[in-house]
Amino acid sequence: MRIAFIGLGNMGAGMAANLVKAGHNVRAFDLSEVALGQAKANGCETFPTAREAVQGAEAVVSMLPNGGIVKRVFTSDVIGHAPVDAILMDCSTIDVATAREVAEAAANAGYDMVDAPVSGGIAAASGGTLTFMVGGSDDAFKRAEPVLSAMGKAVIHAGHAGAGQAAKICNNMLLGIQMIGTCEAFTMAQKLGLDPQTFYDISSVSSGQCWSMTSYCPVPGVGPQSPADNDYQGGFATALMLKDLKLAMEAAETAGADTPLGNHAKQLYEAFSQNHGGLDFSAIIKSL
Numbered sequence: 001m002r003i004a005f006i007g008l009g010n011m012g013a014g015m016a017a018n019l020v021k022a023g024h025n026v027r028a029f030d031l032s033e034v035a036l037g038q039a040k041a042n043g044c045e046t047f048p049t050a051r052e053a054v055q056g057a058e059a060v061v062s063m064l065p066n067g068g069i070v071k072r073v074f075t076s077d078v079i080g081h082a083p084v085d086a087i088l089m090d091c092s093t094i095d096v097a098t099a100r101e102v103a104e105a106a107a108n109a110g111y112d113m114v115d116a117p118v119s120g121g122i123a124a125a126s127g128g129t130l131t132f133m134v135g136g137s138d139d140a141f142k143r144a145e146p147v148l149s150a151m152g153k154a155v156i157h158a159g160h161a162g163a164g165q166a167a168k169i170c171n172n173m174l175l176g177i178q179m180i181g182t183c184e185a186f187t188m189a190q191k192l193g194l195d196p197q198t199f200y201d202i203s204s205v206s207s208g209q210c211w212s213m214t215s216y217c218p219v220p221g222v223g224p225q226s227p228a229d230n231d232y233q234g235g236f237a238t239a240l241m242l243k244d245l246k247l248a249m250e251a252a253e254t255a256g257a258d259t260p261l262g263n264h265a266k267q268l269y270e271a272f273s274q275n276h277g278g279l280d281f282s283a284i285i286k287s288l
């Protein structure tokens with residue numbers, strides 16, 4: 001397929017490279033020359049504007065920083081410029097309301113569109129092992145699935161437009177809460193005289209077990225390899241966790257959902273990110 005790809009940063013670079021590996025003709029656009037150079041080296045064809053990249057495309061994929069940018073790019077450069085039978089897929093993490101607004105603008109112009117945010121970081125993006133949570137009609141999902149499958153290990157239909165973003169922020173709110181809880185438990189265990197490895201051996205097979213403990217332990221040298229073993233470099237940045245918690249709290253307010261722990265997690269990540277936004281989100285253990 002001819003696939004336009006807009007936004008080839010940390011995540012988009014690896015995703016576009018996997019589309020090339022799957023045999024697609026990838027038409028890349030990014031505002032950054034560095035990102036475009038990397039995309040070219042990975043086998044993409046590069047274009048000086050988004051409008052040129054989407055010309056003649058059968059599918060459009062975007063991986064952009066936020067909802068404002070997604071709305072601008074789709075309303076000014078994609079809708080009305082890509083062929084109307086192209087399937088549109090936004091994989092960025094953005095707010096539910098903007099995702100629905102852009103999908104509606106696309107539908108009004110005759111396009112099928114899905115929101116398809118991902119779980120998994122930069123390594124999963126380049127390894128082709130992302131999980132996609134997809135919002136859109138049954139038809140749009142069927143058309144998007146084969147393209148998304150070339151970039152991930154799981155593609156799940158979450159519901160109508162915006163449902164992918166809703167699933168993503170509920171998941172990441174839970175992740176943020178669980179990470180802080182895991183950090184608190186290890187810190188308290190240590191203060192009570194328990195060896196961290198011993199506490200891990202017990203809790204990882206007991207009812208306190210969770211992903212933040214057994215796949216991403218915030219204590220160096222305990223559990224499988226994680227950013228904690230690399231001085232909290234790489235992984236999922238604290239600033240990105242804060243972004244997702246802010247989106248989650250906005251959505252909770254709009255939906256009238258009561259999320260006291262989500263709100264507290266947002267406040268703790270807000271304080272921690274002031275000086276440590278670039279560290280992996282498990283580094284919040286340093287603040288306890």
Ligand code: NAD
Nearest residue numbers: 007008009010011012030031032035064065092093121122
């Ligand atoms: P990034 O900043 O590395 O990449 C974003 C890219 O978009 C940059 O190359 C930038 O130049 C480009 N861009 C910005 N405005 C543009 C425009 N108007 N037109 C074309 N290109 C434009 O960010 P990232 O880490 O790749 O994240 C992208 C999205 O994926 C975000 O929404 C983020 O929340 C989400 N996400 C990131 C991770 C992660 O671990 N990094 C994990 C899951 C989801």
